[in-house]
Amino acid sequence: xxxxxxxxxxxxxxxxxxxxxxxxxxxxxxxxxxxxxxxxxxxxxxxxxxxxxxxxxxxxxxxxxxxxxxxxxxxxxxxxxxxxxxxxxxxxxxxxxxxxxxxxxxxx
Numbered sequence: 053x054x055x056x057x058x059x060x061x062x063x064x065x066x067x068x069x070x071x072x073x074x075x076x077x078x079x080x081x082x083x084x085x086x087x088x089x090x091x092x093x094x095x096x097x098x099x100x101x102x103x104x105x106x107x108x109x110x111x112x113x114x115x116x117x118x119x120x121x122x123x124x125x126x127x128x129x130x131x132x133x134x135x136x137x138x139x140x141x142x143x144x145x146x147x148x149x150x151x152x153x154x155x156x157x158x159x160x
Contacts, residue, residue: 059150059157062097066154073119075100075110078160083147084109085156086130088117096130097149097158103128103135103142 063076063085070092074085082100098119100109107123114120118136120127126140133143148159 057159059152060160062149062156062158064155065095065151068092068095068156071114073110073112073114075108076156078158081160083158084119084130085149086114086119088114088130095149095151095156097147097156098128098130098133099145101144102126102140103144104140109144 060078062078068074068085068087070087076083076085084098084100086096088094102109102121104126105123107121109119111122112120117130118127119130124139126135127137128144129136133146135141135143150157
């Protein structure tokens with residue numbers, strides 16, 4: 053039987069830094085939260101680990117819609133999770149998210 057998805061509070065919007073990536077977690081699940089856009093109004097959430105070698109993406113370089121893994125410099129598009137440069141070839145998991153009452157929520 054499929055598990056029903058529901059919105060989970062992840063981090064306050066005020067805790068994010070525009071054009072940067074912030075680490076957050078729910079229980080034992082680790083996430084990378086990205087705030088971007090001309091007005092800082094775009095928020096994206098992915099798994100916190102690189103699909104190539106398991107490095108922490110929150111320690112990587114983030115610009116526009118790309119996060120670069122700090123270990124081997126593979127890049128991912130945070131909007132889709134698609135690997136856009138080697139050595140990364142597998143996508144990272146991205147999650148649907150929203151901001152409600154000043155809190156970033158993720159659909160799990």
